[in-house]
Ligand code: SF4
């Protein structure tokens with residue numbers, strides 16, 4: 001999970017896309033995975049039932065790209081666009097052993113995403129030329 005700054009002009013208000021089961025995670029022993037929302041996510045749209053006591057990992061540490069990167073289009077907030085982008089890290093073999101590599105994980109977090117939203121995400125990703133892109137399909 002990322003621990004980068006949050007932009008002062010952007011907030012999670014109104015969005016729970018990272019809790020809805022589009023990401024893999026474990027919250028106090030409750031698994032969250034594709035098609036399986038967080039155990040603590042209220043089913044009546046009230047959001048997180050444990051918000052004040054939510055754990056650091058993954059809840060407080062997680063930042064989607066919309067929240068942490070001011071170059072990412074403002075109109076693509078995950079609850080509005082249905083697209084959830086996360087900056088991840090991995091290690092790849094390099095000239096001097098294993099080297100850290102950043103990449104972007106792209107999840108379609110809605111069954112209906114506008115072509116314009118995809119175009120905006122792809123344009124933005126192209127501007128990050130050296131990253132690997134992983135595109136995930138929507139939940140069935
Ligand atoms: S998906 Fe991003 S904006 Fe939405 S609640 Fe999670 S971190 Fe906040």
Ligand code: SF4
Pocket residue numbers: 018019027038039040041042047048049050051054055058059
């Ligand atoms: S505990 Fe709350 S903030 Fe954490 S994933 Fe579950 S619903 Fe989201």
